[in-house]
Amino acid sequence: MRATSRRKMLKRIGVASSAGMTLLAGCSNIGGSGDGDGELESLTVGVFAPYTGPFAPWGQSVTTGSILAKQDLTKEFDISIELKEYDTETDPSAALDRMKRAVTSDDIDFAHGGISSAVCTSIGTWASNNGVSYIAQGASDSLSGSDCAQHMFNVYQSNTMMAQSAGPSMAEQADNWYVLYSDYVWGNTGQEVITKSLNENGATVVGKDATPFPGDDYTQYINNVANSDADAVALLIPGLDARLAAEQMMSKGLHEELTVMFHQFEDLVLWGLGKEAAMMVDIGPTGWANAVDGDEEFKQRVVDEGETNPFARHFMAYTSLDQQVRAAMRASSTDAEAITAELEDHELQSPVTDIQGGTSYWRACDHQLVQPTHIVSGLAESEMQDEPYKQWFTVDTSVAGDEVVRSCDATGCDL
Amino acid sequence: MRSSGAVTRQGVICDPTMNMSLPNTGNRSHSSAERAGVVVLLTVLVNAFVMKPGLFVDQVVGGLVYGFILVLLALGLSIILGLLGVVNFAHGALFMVGAYLTHQIVVQWGFSFWVALIVVPLLVGVLGIIIERAVLQFIYDENPLIGLLATFGLALMLNEATRATWGGSPLSVPTPEALSAGFTLFTTTVARFRLFTVVVSVLTVVVVYLLIERTDFGLSVRAGVLDREMAELVGVNIHRRFVLMFFLGASIAGLGGVLRGTEVGMDLAMGDQFIILAFVVIVVGGIGSLFGSVVSGLLIGEAVFLTPLLLETLAIRTNIEALAIPGIGGLMPYLVMIVVLLVRPRGLFGQEGFLE
Structure with missing residues (x-):
C-alpha cells in the first residue's frame, strides 16, 4: 500500500506541475487515464526500448510487437490503448529519467520493455517502488533474483x-x-x-x-x-x-x-x-525464434507491420503487453498491486500460447515467466x-x- | 615561413602547425626508476613470449593491426583539430556515413567494393565541405567549445538522417573475394581485410605527411595556421586551403567508414563508439601532432592486446592471481591516457600553447 501511495503522490506532483505549466500557457487540456477501480476504457502504456545506442536495432522490434498486441487487445476488449515510446539508450541512468517522466508527467498506467538487464533493473526497481507495474525483457538471473521487485515481472527466459x-x-x-x-x-x-x-x-x-x-x-x-x-x-x-x-x-x-x-x-x-x-x-x-512451430499469422503480421523479419523481441513485446492488459482487465484496475495479484501464478491462456507453444505461467516467487x-x-x-x-x-x-x-x-x- | 619549429621544454622538436617530426630525445637522461621500469617490462615480455609464443605473436600482430586501424580513424580528426583548431565531434558521424554510403553503393546499387573505396571518401569529403561552409567557417576564431557544441549538433543531425535513410537495423557489405580469407603471418592467421586496412592506413599517413610537409600547398596551410593575416597578405587564399583540409579530414573519415563497414558491418552507434577512441589517440599523441597520433595509435593497439597476456604471465610467475585482471584490455586506452597525461600533460608530442 505504501508503494501505491508513493505513486499517487508522484502523479499528483506531476499533474500539478503539468497543470501549472499548461495554465500558464493558456491551455486547459489536462487529461490522462486514471488508475482507480471500475471498467477500463482506455490505457496508456509506456514502451521502453533502445532506439539509440548499442541495442538500437532491437528498439523497433519492441514497438512492432507492442503494436500487434495492441491491435489484438483493442479488438478483443473494445478498449483504447495508447502506446508511448521511451528511448532507453541502453543507459540505465537515461532510461530511469524517462521512466520518471513517463510516470509523473505522461501518466502511464504501466510499462514494459528494456533490453539490457542493467536498464531493466534500473527502471524496474524504480517503477515497482513507486507502484507501477513493469515487465522486463532482460535475461539476467539477477532480475528474478537479488534485484527482483514487487511489481516487476520478467518475460524473457533467465x-x-x-x-x-x-x-x-x-x-x-x-x-x-x-x-x-x-x-x-x-x-x-x-x-x-x-x-x-x-x-x-x-x-x-x-x-x-x-x-x-x-x-x-x-x-x-x-x-x-x-x-x-x-x-x-x-x-x-x-x-x-x-x-x-x-x-x-x-x-x-x-x-x-x-x-x-x-x-x-x-x-x-x-x-x-x-x-x-x-x-x-x-x-x-x-527465448523464441521464427522457426518455432507456432502461429504463422503472427510471423507474417510482424513482416507486414514492421517490415522486418520476426524474432524473439517481437514475441517478448507482444507477450508483455498482452499479459499486462489482460491482467488489468481481469482486475478492472491498473493499480500495480491488482495487476501483480492477477499475474502471480497465472497460466497463460491467450494468443501467446499459440505463438510459443507449450505451457507458460508467471511464477509467484520470483515473477519469472516460466515458458519453453x-x-x-x-x-x-x-x-x-x-x-x-x-x-x-x-x-x-x-x-x-x-x-x-x-x-x-x-x-x-x-x- | 618555417616548416620546422623550436625545441620545447619537453625536448621535442615542435612544429607549431602540424608536427610530423621525430622527437629529439638525444640529450635526455633517464632516471634509474625509468631504467628499472624498462627492465621489468622487457623481462615480462620475454617471459610471456617463452610461456606462450604462439599467443604472444598473435597479440603483437593483432595489436599492430588494431593500432593502424585506430591511426586511420584518428588521422582525419587530428588534421582538422591540428590545422583548423576545430574539435570536430561530427567526425564519428562522417565515419558512419561513409559506412552506410558503402552499403548504398555496393549492396543497393550493385557496384563493386573498389568503386566504393574511391567514391565514398570523395562523397564524404564533399559533405565535409558543406559542413565547413555552412557552419564551421563562422566559428574558426571562436572559443573551441563553440566548435565542439556545433559539431556535436551536426553529429546528431547526421545520425538521424542516416536512420531516416537506411533505418535502424544493422547492415553489412560483402567482403570482396580477394580480401575475404585469412592470411598466414608468421605463426598466426590475420584476416586479409585487416591487413588491407593496415596498408591503406600506412599509405594514407604517408600521403598526408607528404602533402603537409613536402608541398607548397602544405606549407601555405601551415603558414595560414601560424598567422592567417600575414598569409593572406602575401596572397595565400586561406579560406580555400582550409576548405580543402576539411575535405581531406572528412575524406579520411569516409575512408575509415568504408573499411570498417565492410569488415564488420555498420550500425548507428559505430560513430559514437569510435569517436571517443579517436580522441583518446589524439590526446595521448599530443593535440596537433600527426606523428603523435601515429605513435599513440600503435601504442594503444599494443597495450590493448598485450597487457592481458603480460599480466597473466606476471600472475603465474608471482603466484598472485589478482594480477590477471579480467577485462583489462578494454580499459587500456584510458589507462594509457591517464599515465601519459600524468607524465606529459600535453601528450607524447603535444605542442606548448596549442588550444591552451
Missing part, C-alpha cells in the same frame, strides 16, 4: 533457464569450452551458470575472458581462444557485439575448427552477416528460407520451462 537448456547439448558436442562473456550484469551471471551447467554435464571450461561491452574489437580474445586447448567456444556477448565477434572469428577461420555456442541467441544478430555466418551457430539457446526454451542451430545454406521472412535456423530442441528454471530457494528473490 540466464539459468537458457544455460540449463543448452548444457547437455554443449557437453555432448565438445569437452573443452572457452567462455567469452560481456563484462556486465548479464554476461557475468551468464558465465557463472554456463560454467556450472557445463561442469554438471561433464564438460570443462578451459578458459574464460571478460570482454568490454560495447566493444570495438574481439581479436585479442579470439586469439586467446585459438591458443587454448578449447575445442568449442561459448559466446555470451549480446547485441551487435555478438555479430562483431562472429565476424572476427570467421576471419580467423575458427568457425570451421570450433563448436560455437551463442548464448541467448537472437536471429537478428547474424542476419546482417549473411548465411555463411549463420551456419556457424551450432548451439543457440533462445528453444535450442536452435544454423541450417545448411540451401535450406535457408528468405521469403516471406528470413528463416535461417532450425529448432533442435525445446525444453519445458519447469525443467530448467531455478528452484524458488535458489533465486535469492524475497517477494
Whole structure:
C-alpha cells in the first residue's frame, strides 16, 4: 500500500506541475487515464526500448510487437490503448529519467520493455517502488533474483533457464569450452551458470575472458581462444557485439575448427552477416525464434507491420503487453498491486500460447515467466528460407520451462 | 615561413602547425626508476613470449593491426583539430556515413567494393565541405567549445538522417573475394581485410605527411595556421586551403567508414563508439601532432592486446592471481591516457600553447 501511495503522490506532483505549466500557457487540456477501480476504457502504456545506442536495432522490434498486441487487445476488449515510446539508450541512468517522466508527467498506467538487464533493473526497481507495474525483457538471473521487485515481472527466459537448456547439448558436442562473456550484469551471471551447467554435464571450461561491452574489437580474445586447448567456444556477448565477434572469428577461420555456442541467441544478430555466418551457430539457446512451430499469422503480421523479419523481441513485446492488459482487465484496475495479484501464478491462456507453444505461467516467487526454451542451430545454406521472412535456423530442441528454471530457494528473490 | 619549429621544454622538436617530426630525445637522461621500469617490462615480455609464443605473436600482430586501424580513424580528426583548431565531434558521424554510403553503393546499387573505396571518401569529403561552409567557417576564431557544441549538433543531425535513410537495423557489405580469407603471418592467421586496412592506413599517413610537409600547398596551410593575416597578405587564399583540409579530414573519415563497414558491418552507434577512441589517440599523441597520433595509435593497439597476456604471465610467475585482471584490455586506452597525461600533460608530442 505504501508503494501505491508513493505513486499517487508522484502523479499528483506531476499533474500539478503539468497543470501549472499548461495554465500558464493558456491551455486547459489536462487529461490522462486514471488508475482507480471500475471498467477500463482506455490505457496508456509506456514502451521502453533502445532506439539509440548499442541495442538500437532491437528498439523497433519492441514497438512492432507492442503494436500487434495492441491491435489484438483493442479488438478483443473494445478498449483504447495508447502506446508511448521511451528511448532507453541502453543507459540505465537515461532510461530511469524517462521512466520518471513517463510516470509523473505522461501518466502511464504501466510499462514494459528494456533490453539490457542493467536498464531493466534500473527502471524496474524504480517503477515497482513507486507502484507501477513493469515487465522486463532482460535475461539476467539477477532480475528474478537479488534485484527482483514487487511489481516487476520478467518475460524473457533467465540466464539459468537458457544455460540449463543448452548444457547437455554443449557437453555432448565438445569437452573443452572457452567462455567469452560481456563484462556486465548479464554476461557475468551468464558465465557463472554456463560454467556450472557445463561442469554438471561433464564438460570443462578451459578458459574464460571478460570482454568490454560495447566493444570495438574481439581479436585479442579470439586469439586467446585459438591458443587454448578449447575445442568449442561459448559466446555470451549480446547485441551487435555478438555479430562483431562472429565476424572476427570467421576471419580467423575458427568457425570451421570450433563448436560455437551463442548464448541467448537472437536471429537478428547474424542476419546482417549473411548465411555463411549463420551456419556457424551450432548451439543457440533462445527465448523464441521464427522457426518455432507456432502461429504463422503472427510471423507474417510482424513482416507486414514492421517490415522486418520476426524474432524473439517481437514475441517478448507482444507477450508483455498482452499479459499486462489482460491482467488489468481481469482486475478492472491498473493499480500495480491488482495487476501483480492477477499475474502471480497465472497460466497463460491467450494468443501467446499459440505463438510459443507449450505451457507458460508467471511464477509467484520470483515473477519469472516460466515458458519453453528453444535450442536452435544454423541450417545448411540451401535450406535457408528468405521469403516471406528470413528463416535461417532450425529448432533442435525445446525444453519445458519447469525443467530448467531455478528452484524458488535458489533465486535469492524475497517477494 | 618555417616548416620546422623550436625545441620545447619537453625536448621535442615542435612544429607549431602540424608536427610530423621525430622527437629529439638525444640529450635526455633517464632516471634509474625509468631504467628499472624498462627492465621489468622487457623481462615480462620475454617471459610471456617463452610461456606462450604462439599467443604472444598473435597479440603483437593483432595489436599492430588494431593500432593502424585506430591511426586511420584518428588521422582525419587530428588534421582538422591540428590545422583548423576545430574539435570536430561530427567526425564519428562522417565515419558512419561513409559506412552506410558503402552499403548504398555496393549492396543497393550493385557496384563493386573498389568503386566504393574511391567514391565514398570523395562523397564524404564533399559533405565535409558543406559542413565547413555552412557552419564551421563562422566559428574558426571562436572559443573551441563553440566548435565542439556545433559539431556535436551536426553529429546528431547526421545520425538521424542516416536512420531516416537506411533505418535502424544493422547492415553489412560483402567482403570482396580477394580480401575475404585469412592470411598466414608468421605463426598466426590475420584476416586479409585487416591487413588491407593496415596498408591503406600506412599509405594514407604517408600521403598526408607528404602533402603537409613536402608541398607548397602544405606549407601555405601551415603558414595560414601560424598567422592567417600575414598569409593572406602575401596572397595565400586561406579560406580555400582550409576548405580543402576539411575535405581531406572528412575524406579520411569516409575512408575509415568504408573499411570498417565492410569488415564488420555498420550500425548507428559505430560513430559514437569510435569517436571517443579517436580522441583518446589524439590526446595521448599530443593535440596537433600527426606523428603523435601515429605513435599513440600503435601504442594503444599494443597495450590493448598485450597487457592481458603480460599480466597473466606476471600472475603465474608471482603466484598472485589478482594480477590477471579480467577485462583489462578494454580499459587500456584510458589507462594509457591517464599515465601519459600524468607524465606529459600535453601528450607524447603535444605542442606548448596549442588550444591552451
